[in-house]
Structure formats: structure tokens, C-alpha cells
Amino acid sequence: MNEERLIAIVDDDASLRRSLGNLLKSTGFNVETFASAEAFLAAGKIEAMDVLVLDVRMPGMSGVDLLVELTRRASRLPVIVLTAHGDEDMREQCFRAGAVAFLTKPFQPKDLLDAIHRITRGD
DSSP states (O other): GGGEEEEEEESSSSSHHHHHHHHHHHTOOOOEESSSSSHHHHOOOOGGGGGGEEEESSSSSOHHHHHHHHHHTTOOOOOEEEEEEOHHHHHHHHHHTTOSSEESOOHHHHHHHHHHHHHTTTT
């Protein structure tokens, strides 16, 4: 079932992109990774993605900025936000901007997988 699902990971931390990609691939998802919000937008694959896993704090365009841009483009792409800076204000800001889940680093891999499965099953 997962093999048809394409997950985008946008995070400026190369080691985290790699480990998240490996985790998701090991559970049967297809994964594409991007080092920045700008690279993700430039790839032109928003509509091809089933879920976006997004870091908040990145150089250049932030994760919140990307959420706002996706909303501006009327995208229906579900976004899971990951952040090491997860205070309540940031959480609220992300949900207001369209995030469907918010996980604070370090997080348990099961929490991310559960969030993705809820989204892809339509729970």
C-alpha cells in the first residue's frame, strides 16, 4: 500500500533528511528529499506528493513561509511539521498556516509514521 505514496522531506539538515528518508523507505514509502523550501518549490512536484514532512527553521524561506505559500497556491498537500523549536506559539502558527501535524525534535519514529499513516489512510 505504501509503495504508491510519495513523501517529500524538506529539511536543511542533510543527516536528518537521510535518516528520515531511510526510515520511510524501510516502511515502503517512496521518498524525495529537498535541502530547502525553495528547492522543493522549484522541483514543481507539489501535486505529485502525498505528504510533506517539513522543518520550520531553515536558511532562506522558512517552513512557515512554505506553508503560507502552499496555502496561497491552494495546495491540498498535507504537511507534517518537525521542529527543534517547538513552543506553543510556533505550534499555533504552523497549524494556522495549514499544518496537519506538529512534532518536536527529537521525536519517536513511530510518531512520524503514525502521522503519515493517519494522513494517507484519511483518518
